Amino acid sequence: xxxxIRAALVAAFAVTFGAGAQxxxxxxxxxxxxxxxxxxxxGVAGFSLPxxxxxxxxxxxxxxxxxxxAIFNDISxxxxxxxxxxxxxxxxxxxxxxxxxxxxxxxxxxxxTLGLRHATTYFYDGHGFMVRKSLGVQRVRDMAGAxxxxxxxxxxxxxxxxxxxxxxxxxxxxxxERTDQAQxxxxxxxxxxFGTDASQLAAVRSTMQTPADWxxxxxxxxxxxxxxxxxxxxxxxxxxxxxxxxxxxxxxxQGVTQANAEEMRRTSTNANTRxxxxxxxxxxxxxxxxxxxxxxxxxxxxxxxxxxxxTMGERTPVGLPRGPNNLWTNGGLMYALPMx
Ligand SMILES: N[C@@H](CCC(=O)N[C@@H](CS)C(=O)NCC(=O)O)C(=O)O
Numbered sequence: 001x002x003x004x005i006r007a008a009l010v011a012a013f014a015v016t017f018g019a020g021a022q023x024x025x026x027x028x029x030x031x032x033x034x035x036x037x038x039x040x041x042x043g044v045a046g047f048s049l050p051x052x053x054x055x056x057x058x059x060x061x062x063x064x065x066x067x068x069x070a071i072f073n074d075i076s077x078x079x080x081x082x083x084x085x086x087x088x089x090x091x092x093x094x095x096x097x098x099x100x101x102x103x104x105x106x107x108x109x110x111x112x113t114l115g116l117r118h119a120t121t122y123f124y125d126g127h128g129f130m131v132r133k134s135l136g137v138q139r140v141r142d143m144a145g146a147x148x149x150x151x152x153x154x155x156x157x158x159x160x161x162x163x164x165x166x167x168x169x170x171x172x173x174x175x176x177e178r179t180d181q182a183q184x185x186x187x188x189x190x191x192x193x194f195g196t197d198a199s200q201l202a203a204v205r206s207t208m209q210t211p212a213d214w215x216x217x218x219x220x221x222x223x224x225x226x227x228x229x230x231x232x233x234x235x236x237x238x239x240x241x242x243x244x245x246x247x248x249x250x251x252x253x254q255g256v257t258q259a260n261a262e263e264m265r266r267t268s269t270n271a272n273t274r275x276x277x278x279x280x281x282x283x284x285x286x287x288x289x290x291x292x293x294x295x296x297x298x299x300x301x302x303x304x305x306x307x308x309x310x311t312m313g314e315r316t317p318v319g320l321p322r323g324p325n326n327l328w329t330n331g332g333l334m335y336a337l338p339m340x
Pocket of ligand 1: 042085102104151153154155156179180196197200224
């Protein structure tokens, strides 16, 4: 009898608070502070770039905004902290930011040696090169002796060095702290080429003085899957970031959009959709968030596809086709783990 009472109490606790759902120190700090501190890039069109009114725009900054909405149901409760490639991980490790949505490739050594963790892949890319057309090269290995602009602390530095070494061709690295400095050097003729992730080549090309003077060569030299990064040691915060990102992909898979989310929450009879939108509360409870956490985020920033199209899709100046960032059902790699 005694044990039955105890079991009943445990069950009641689990129903009330969500089984195993401690908020975790990072989420507690965010709530106490009243804002998410989000590490973003210093300026790349499509990911994180201030518009003419000084408002940050892009995929990475909108992912930060949506996360703030999932926690606070308030899109303003986010602080953007622009970080260069070489400072981003120390800024996260030291607690200056809670999370990085910052064009950061997930690699094994970053995962195993930095004291950090990376969550769900939210963007698939690969390293490439943009060359001055007047250089007249068709293939990267023909760039012998070329000056190549690179950004310090990126995977791209290593990928470039590895490739040229493997084909025994010399090149001259010209390394910068930030993208805008590399771009100015390209513009000024100090570099013949720029080596970075293909999405960022498209972004940089779209903002060159004469984009037609530059060509993005079709070869790709690496896999660059971007993930959100957080510190090790806070599994509950890891869960929030991981499942928040997944929810945006899941929404697209289920056909839930910014425009129809409200109606689908009221009328859908699909159990997965009802869970995702918080018509039944278990997903939000398991994260110690409001049952409407994902619903609110989708209403604020759209599903993954809407987010992509708005920030860097074919109708934007960056103009990137979905490619690998399409859903798996449309020939891409985006596949949400089951949310149940
Ligand atoms: N994906 C690569 C690099 C991504 C990256 O940060 N690229 C640079 C060069 S385009 C950048 O975005 N810089 C933005 C900045 O200056 O803050 C990585 O994780 O190392």
